[in-house]
Every structure is written in structure tokens, then in C-alpha cells.
Amino acid sequence: MKILQKFPDKDFVILNLTDPQLSDAEWAEGQTPRRVLEYTVNELVARTKPDLITVTGDLAWAGNHHAYDCLADLLDGCGVPWSFVWGNHDQQNGQAEVERVVERYLQHPLCLYERGDAALGNGNFVLLIEQEGQAVQALLMMDSHDREAVIDQNGETQEAWARLTAPQLAWYRQQVAALRDRGCRDAALLLHIPPHAYRLASEAALKDQETRGEVTIAESMTAKPWNVGYEDSIGVQWEPICSYPSDDGVLATIKECGLTTHVLAGHDHRIATMISYEGIRWIYALKTGMGCYWTPALNGGTVLTVSENGLSDARYEYVDASSLL
Numbered sequence: 001m002k003i004l005q006k007f008p009d010k011d012f013v014i015l016n017l018t019d020p021q022l023s024d025a026e027w028a029e030g031q032t033p034r035r036v037l038e039y040t041v042n043e044l045v046a047r048t049k050p051d052l053i054t055v056t057g058d059l060a061w062a063g064n065h066h067a068y069d070c071l072a073d074l075l076d077g078c079g080v081p082w083s084f085v086w087g088n089h090d091q092q093n094g095q096a097e098v099e100r101v102v103e104r105y106l107q108h109p110l111c112l113y114e115r116g117d118a119a120l121g122n123g124n125f126v127l128l129i130e131q132e133g134q135a136v137q138a139l140l141m142m143d144s145h146d147r148e149a150v151i152d153q154n155g156e157t158q159e160a161w162a163r164l165t166a167p168q169l170a171w172y173r174q175q176v177a178a179l180r181d182r183g184c185r186d187a188a189l190l191l192h193i194p195p196h197a198y199r200l201a202s203e204a205a206l207k208d209q210e211t212r213g214e215v216t217i218a219e220s221m222t223a224k225p226w227n228v229g230y231e232d233s234i235g236v237q238w239e240p241i242c243s244y245p246s247d248d249g250v251l252a253t254i255k256e257c258g259l260t261t262h263v264l265a266g267h268d269h270r271i272a273t274m275i276s277y278e279g280i281r282w283i284y285a286l287k288t289g290m291g292c293y294w295t296p297a298l299n300g301g302t303v304l305t306v307s308e309n310g311l312s313d314a315r316y317e318y319v320d321a322s323s324l325l
């Protein structure tokens with residue numbers, strides 16, 4: 001467990017980036033994707049003055065080692081500690097490629113990453129924010145893997161987006177129990193692929209799934225697109241949710257254990273919503289840069305503010321990079 005210090009009378013600011021996902025070629029000097037990503041990150045850091053930067057997966061494309069190194073250098077240049085969870089694209093070329101990146105990333109003093117128990121996947125670990133010895137905010141960093149085979153209603157084998165495994169959920173329970181024993185006040189779960197509960201939250205909160213693509217960012221900040229009881233939702237869903245297709249046990253586990261109030265996921269580049277459902281804030285991180293696919297209007301980062309009792313605010317910071325295109 002890595003521990004970060006929050007100072008009294010000052011909020012601790014976490015700047016989350018997601019899915020930067022550039023290739024070696026896109027990181028070449030002068031390339032537009034590189035310029036957009038560098039501009040976006042530097043703009044976000046200047047605006048939010050973070051104490052920690054997190055990345056919720058798909059850092060680059062597996063095997064593009066120059067791209068991983070360039071991203072680490074960009075994050076180092078922000079001058080604050082940084083950490084991350086792996087995405088499906090980071091892992092799609094197998095374990096050896098992940099391990100090659102890990103070995104280099106662990107040479108970066110500002111990189112807070114732990115391999116965690118290899119039986120659980122890559123990088124299941126806890127970051128803890130303390131104030132004067134008091135555990136304030138835990139960040140449970142978890143590996144949501146890539147894809148897995150599921151049997152559909154017709155008995156056919158289908159490939160689906162992966163989920164947290166049963167041993168990972170057991171690990172989660174142990175971590176939350178230990179954090180409770182320590183008197184920790186709040187926890188958030190960070191992972192790449194959204195758990196199935198994101199679908200349930202969207203279905204409960206959005207008035208009309210058919211027209212969700214027509215809701216503007218400005219409208220999404222009003223009560224108009226949201227059902228009664230979900231008016232504190234914000235953000236737009238301009239594509240379908242890519243999660244494990246059925247119940248994955250995450251919602252029940254979080255509710256059973258308590259402590260966790262927020263979940264932050266990446267993966268779907270055209271969704272940036274925050275919905276409170278079953279007492280938990282389900283947040284889609286705002287996409288950072290144009291890697292893989294993007295919508296220029298949904299570019300930027302997600303800002304999590306930690307006060308002395310834990311996570312007190314989550315908001316999007318949009319960055320207009322259209323002048324670079």
C-alpha cells in the first residue's frame with residue numbers, strides 16, 4: 001500500500017485521465033494525436049493543480065513501448081505522483097508485454113504502482129491518502145482484464161468484456177475490512193471496464209435510452225434527461241455501455257462492504273456520465289486525447305476532490321483542443 005499525504009485545511013485534488021491510447025507512430029514529434037494529448041494534459045494540470053494523477057486504463061496499445069515511455073515522461077513532467085490501472089488494450093498482447101512496461105515504469109520515482117498478487121491479475125493494489133496519520137481516502141486500483149468467454153441464453157459461447165473475478169472480489173472485501181479497521185473514512189474503486197452496474201444505473205436514471213445520443217452536454221447538466229430521483233446525474237452517453245453483459249457481483253459486493261462511495265471507470269470513449277444509483281456514484285471518466293476513437297467535445301479529465309472526510313466532489317474538466325486539429 002502506498003500512502004500519500006493530505007495537508008490540513010487544503011483539499012487533495014486527484015486528476016484522472018483515461019484512455020490516452022496512442023501508438024508509437026502517433027507519439028512521433030509533431031503528430032496531431034501527440035500534440036492534442038500533451039496540450040490536454042498540460043491544460044488540465046494548469047487548471048486543477050493536482051496532488052495526484054490517475055489513469056483509468058488503456059495507456060497505449062500493447063507492444064508500443066515507445067508510447068508507454070512517452071506517456072510516463074509526460075506524466076513525470078506534471079511533477080506530482082501518478083498511478084494507473086491497466087485497460088484491455090494494455091493487456092491484449094499477453095503478460096510478457098505488460099511485464100516489460102511494469103519493469104520500466106517502476107523505475108519512475110513518481111509512478112505509484114504495485115504488481116499486487118499475480119493470481120488476481122495485473123496491479124490490484126490500494127493507494128491511501130492520509131491526513132496527520134488519519135486514513136481519509138482509499139483508492140482501490142483493480143484490474144478489469146480484457147475479454148472472457150460467456151455462455152449466452154442459447155448455450156452458445158460468446159466473447160464478452162471481462163469482469164472482476166471471484167478471487168478479486170474476495171480481495172476487495174479483505175481490503176475494505178482492513179481499511180475500516182484503520183478508521184479510513186471513504187473509498188473509491190478505480191478500474192477500466194465498467195462493472196455491469198453502470199448499465200443498471202443508466203437504465204434507471206436516463207429518461208429515454210432511444211434519444212440519449214441527442215442529449216447535449218448543456219442539457220445533461222439540467223434535470224431534463226433524468227428520471228425523478230436521479231436529477232443529480234450529469235453527463236452524456238453517446239454510445240452503448242461496454243461492460244460484462246450480466247450481473248458481475250460488483251454492486252452487491254460494494255453494498256455489502258460499505259465504505260466505497262464512488263466508482264470510476266474508463267473504456268467507453270463517448271460516455272461521460274456521473275449517476276448516483278443504489279447509494280454509489282458511478283462515474284465514467286472523461287476521455288483524454290484522441291487515441292483510438294474520440295469525440296472532440298468529450299475531451300479532458302475528471303477531477304476528484306478529497307476533503308478531510310473523503311471524496312467531496314467529482315466533476316469533469318473539458319478541454320477544447322479543436323484548434324490543434
Ligand SMILES: [Fe+2]
Pocket residue numbers: 058087088089192266267268
Ligand atoms: Fe478499453
